[in-house]
Amino acid sequence: MNLVIQSPEPIADSHVKPLTALARAKRIDRDAAGHVLRLTDAEPLQRADIDAYCGTHRLDYAFIDPSLRLADFGLVAMDMDSTLITIECIDEIADFCGLKNEVAAITEASMRGEIKDFNESLTRRVALLKGLDASALDRVYEERLRLSPGAETMLAGARAAGMKTLLVSGGFTFFTEKLKARLGLDFTRANTLEIVDGKLTGKVVGEIVNAEVKARTLRETCAQLGIDPSRAIAMGDGSNDLKMMAAAGLSVAFRAKPVVREAASLALNFVGLDGVLRLF
Template sequence: MNLVIQSALPLSASHYAAFATLVPGPQRVTPDAHAVHIAGVEPSPPAAFVTYCTAHALDYAYLAPGRQLSDFGLLAMDMDSTLITIECIDEIADYCGLKAKVAAITEASMRGEIKDFSESLTRRVALLKGLEASALERVYEERLTLSPGAEQMLAGVRAAGLKTLLVSGGFTFFTEKLRIRLGLDFTRANTLEIVDGKLTGRVSGEIVDAAVKARTLRETCAQLGLVPERAMALGDGSNDLQMMAAAGLSIAFRAKPVVRHAASVAFNHVGLDGLLRLF
């Protein structure tokens, strides 16, 4: 296997020396010096290596030799706390003084403590009843920020020929704005019901839960003539697990423990552009 070690900052000579001792093998450094590839490594990291990476905020992953980004045809992404830094529903709730209450439900759902995502979303959206719909625009304009490395990642995957899918348990108001802003190919999310300029506290249509996310990945692959093994899936919460399991490569981004443990790769420190340095 190839071992890929990454840092948010350029790696130093002392890092390379430590790797040579902890995981011997030929080293290939990426042009920006943020990652090093070590070939011919057994996929069982020594305890001292894990301790070193933890102490120095380094991410590491094992990939099959010769794997290239262009081997894939689709990148499927979660939105909230993945492509963007916020949970949109929590920020919407802040405009009616209920952020703490809604955020607690969101956090429990993403950790997998609330098993029924649809029930969790229904509960949270109901708390928004009567809020002026203009709050959605304020969240987008004032609070929504892309995660570090997002635009670089998207540029890189497009250059390699991949299509992009943003599939979210959040809301179409945000996914559609991001589709236009970032040039995404496909989106799927929930629609907040709005009547007379106010949220009704309900979602229209089928709720995008874990099963729907996985189904959307498979359907998009079929539309593109791809087998699901040629898709990558990127997420952070338990609602992403089925989608990630359906893909050929799964990446947990600053994710909940249950997601980190299930994913092929976990990014706890580097930005989303770390995806490009895997290959």
């Protein structure tokens, strides 16, 4: 396997020899900027040692089949909150009715997998928003929503490789549709907040986008594109992304909860979303 080591900062020369030894690699190459090391013929059985070393030194690593190319994939599927963007939208909406801490605690427990029923978790949180003026959604988008580091570079690279893009979220269509238009995304799927007379009713309209729906959406989108799900890359951070990630050929845990990092093909804990492009 190739072992790809990445860092937001130039990787110090002092890491080259220990990483080569730990990985039992035959050759090591460095990119021009010094942010990426690529070790060829690395031993995947050394993963535990590599994980410990990289965790200590704040380096991201991934074992990648050297025959893989980005163009081998046809779809990149992304979670929205805390993946494509840096915030949890529902927590920020709740801040406008003084309930951010309460809602954020439920969100965190749900993403860690401590609340098993996502539908119940979402229903409880949305109910707390009842009566809030819908203009709060605009304020969250304009004042608080920020793209994750490397998001636009990653999307441009995916498009250049011929891939389609899917944003599938347990969040809300208000935000996914704005991001679709802004970023030129091909497909989106999310929950619809009910709004009556300019105020949130505290309810979601239609089917809730939970873990099963996320996985189904990925499979249906692949079918629509005429590709096997093994040709999809799925990116997420929370437990409700696990089934979607399991359905894909390559899964990327981005700034993710421990349960997601353990299940994913690889984790990006320090570099941006564009770290995906440098794997191949």
